[in-house]
Amino acid sequence: MRVVVQRVSSASVVVDSNMVADIxxxxxxxxxIEDADTQEDIDWLVGKIIKIRIFNDENDVMNYSVQDVNGEIIAVSQFTLHxxxxxxxxxxxxxxxxPDIAIPLYEKFIATLExxxxxxxxxxxxGADMKVSLLNDGPVTIIMDSKNRE
Structure with a gap:
C-alpha cells in the first residue's frame, strides 16, 4: 500500500459538481492499493499517518501530528500511485x-483510520472521476509505502 500525505490548509473533493469532502x-x-496488501500494511500506514510530526509548533518546528493540532483528514483512493x-x-x-480487491482494502483502511x-x-x-483541490501548506508532501517500512 502506498500513500501520499500532504499537509493542507484546506482541501476538498468534488464529484459530478457535488462537494463530497471538505476540510x-x-x-x-x-x-x-496493490494485491499483496493486508491489514498489517493498513495498521502500519495508519499509525504513521496520524502520528507523523509535520505540523509546526510555536517555534515553527515540525513537531506536531495531525492529532496534536486537531486537524482533519480526507482520504482519496488513487490507483495511479502504483x-x-x-x-x-x-x-x-x-x-x-x-476494484474487487481494492474496495474492501480501502474500506478497511478508512475504518482503521477512523x-x-x-x-x-x-x-x-x-472509482469516481474526482476533482481534488488543495492548498498544500509548506509545501509538505510525504510518500510512504508499507512495503518499504524497514
Whole structure:
C-alpha cells in the first residue's frame, strides 16, 4: 500500500459538481492499493499517518501530528500511485489492485483510520472521476509505502 500525505490548509473533493469532502487544516491522503496488501500494511500506514510530526509548533518546528493540532483528514483512493513507468511513455497499472480487491482494502483502511484517529474521516468516492483541490501548506508532501517500512 502506498500513500501520499500532504499537509493542507484546506482541501476538498468534488464529484459530478457535488462537494463530497471538505476540510480545513489537516491532511489530504492519496491511497494506492496493490494485491499483496493486508491489514498489517493498513495498521502500519495508519499509525504513521496520524502520528507523523509535520505540523509546526510555536517555534515553527515540525513537531506536531495531525492529532496534536486537531486537524482533519480526507482520504482519496488513487490507483495511479502504483503506475509503472519503466517502459515506454504510457504508464502501466498492472500492480494496482482491481476494484474487487481494492474496495474492501480501502474500506478497511478508512475504518482503521477512523478508529485510530478518533475523528470522522472524509473521503472521495472510489472509482469516481474526482476533482481534488488543495492548498498544500509548506509545501509538505510525504510518500510512504508499507512495503518499504524497514
Amino acid at each position: 480545513q487544516k489537516g491532511l489530504l491522503v492519496l491511497v494506492g 503506475a509503472g513507468t519503466k517502459k515506454g511513455n504510457r504508464p502501466s497499472y498492472i500492480k494496482a489492485s482491481k 478508529r485510530e484517529f478518533g475523528n470522522k474521516i472524509q473521503t472521495g468516492i472510489f
